[in-house]
Amino acid sequence: MTDFTTIEASTRAKAGKGAARATRRAGEVPAVIYGAKQETSLIALDPRIIVREMHRGGWRSRLYQVKAGGTTTRALIREIQLHPVTDRPIHVDFQRLVGNEPVHVTVAVVFKGEEECVGVKRGGVLNIVRHTIDVSVDPDHIPEHFEADVSALEIGDIVRWHDLKGTENVSAPDIEAHDYVIATIAAPSVEEEPEAEAAENETAAAAGSEDKAD
Known part of the structure; x- marks a missing residue:
């Protein structure tokens, strides 16, 4: 609380x-x-x-x-x-606010352990899908935030609703039913080197010319 x-x-x-x-x-x-x-x-x-x-x-x-x-x-x-x-x-x-009368609030998600995250250290990126979540809760149990620990996650791992801490007293039927994705550890995007791409295009063009000559 x-x-x-x-x-x-x-x-x-x-x-x-x-x-x-x-x-x-x-x-x-x-x-x-x-x-x-x-x-x-x-x-x-x-x-x-x-x-x-x-x-x-x-x-x-x-x-x-x-x-x-x-x-x-x-x-x-x-x-x-x-x-x-x-x-x-x-x-x-x-x-x-009146006790025992639930209210709808927007609660922030706090991510812990990004610097220690295994997947991030290997080049992955923390991709946050939901920064906040709308829930219904009794005024006496409104959480300051939800917490997601990503320190042990590998590239490709997913943080879902059930992984969050601090959700014990809140109600979010749609999110709970679908166990929505909160964040992922995405693989690093690799851009092809311009020189390598040019070499591939040149090779393909040469092969095409030989085919025509045959």
Whole structure:
């Protein structure tokens, strides 16, 4: 289970574009917390907090505790809207979490042991097919990431869903049923030397000329 990341926020009294613009002029990012059959909460955040979380990566599956107006809400960040020119965050959507109500999250796959990988040392390449996987999981058991150990893999070996660590409490029926490929150790691509290719073409041309002469 992943740890909670605490976010300090302030409450907003009004919704709407005008109120959101006023929040931005005050140097904050407007945000909402919705879901769990409760009234939507209006909050405002320090933009540095959102930028920090974006740079950390994995924010789509990270659990947050949002503290605002004397209350603490468990939530996931569902969307971060960015300014089309500056790429600064301008709005954030949180989904409120309730225990025993599964949510859909995107979990990153972390690959361990690439430097020690037998196949890579022999010239192979780690070919990642899926960097992230969408799963359904109870909020209390959202994994920070899935892990794939590739250290012992040879060229031609495959990492499948069942090889991942950290999948015990999640549900991904389609992926589980097909045991989808997550990564492979691909053979190195060998390009034919131009000189050798030219020599082969010259030999073939000469042979063709002899045939015609006969």
